[in-house]
Amino acid sequence: MTASSPSSLRVAIAGASGRMGHMLIEAVLASGDCQLAAALDQPGSPGLGQDAAAFLGKATGVLIESDVRTALAKADVLIDFTRPEGTLAHLAVAAELGVKLVIGTTGFSDAQKAEIAVHAQKTAVILSPNMSVGVNVTFKLLEMAAKALQEGGYDIEIIEAHHKHKVDAPSGTALKMGEVIAEAQGTQLADRAVYERFGHTGERKPDTIGFATVRGGDIVGDHTVLFAGTGERVEISHKSSSRAGYAQGSLRAARFLAGKTSGQFDMFDVLSLR
Known part of the structure; x- marks a missing residue:
């Protein structure tokens, strides 16, 4: 017992x-x-x-x-x-x-x-979309980065990877990352999210938040947020090994x-x- x-x-x-x-x-x-x-x-x-x-x-x-x-x-x-x-x-x-x-x-x-x-x-x-302590600290870092990088034309992309058995996309964690960033900048994710790109998409629209999804193997969960500016980029990542x-x-x-x-x-x- x-x-x-x-x-x-x-x-x-x-x-x-x-x-x-x-x-x-x-x-x-x-x-x-x-x-x-x-x-x-x-x-x-x-x-x-x-x-x-x-x-x-x-x-x-x-x-x-x-x-x-x-x-x-x-x-x-x-x-x-x-x-x-x-x-x-x-x-x-x-x-x-x-x-x-x-x-x-x-x-x-x-x-x-x-x-x-x-x-x-x-x-x-x-x-919570993710119970990991590290991921939630990452959310806080993203909030800080989103506020500091709101000006200067930084493009925001969220890339996530999970195992082949996951049934929803983007992951709840990736969506939460987008929500944290949008709210930190005084906006709503629904007004900025781009979930699909295919064919002739034209130039990237300013102020959008893009999502890219990878599914394969036994990946537990990888998330990277890219703030891409002119002459530099900032990447904030969290990777789970178990x-x-x-x-x-x-x-x-x-x-x-x-x-x-x-x-x-x-x-x-x-x-x-x-």
């Missing part, structure tokens, strides 16, 4: 059979202040009924299950890196039970984000929520970067 104490934070993991789920489970088991309380996966998953830490050769006594309500009843917080529809279904139950949620899922529509905000009135939620950074950031987020009862937050709140 997992070690626990009266002060242990009871953590449930969604998508427990997946790569990110495995990384999160390993991080929880290695922590000194969190307890693996439940492990969720979708009906039909071959992992159902197995010990959540079987991939590590360990026995925790926590079996992977598909009943959301039963799983969440055992937890203080759920960490969810699944798909938008699944995350929203989990959040609806979590809000009803008063279970907090750390959301690392990306690809939400504006309507789905609005739905998250409604549930956050009943329970505490952290929504998902461990996302897992550790998620646990920091879960600990942050321990003192909250409701409201929507992000990693800037967790890391005091505002």
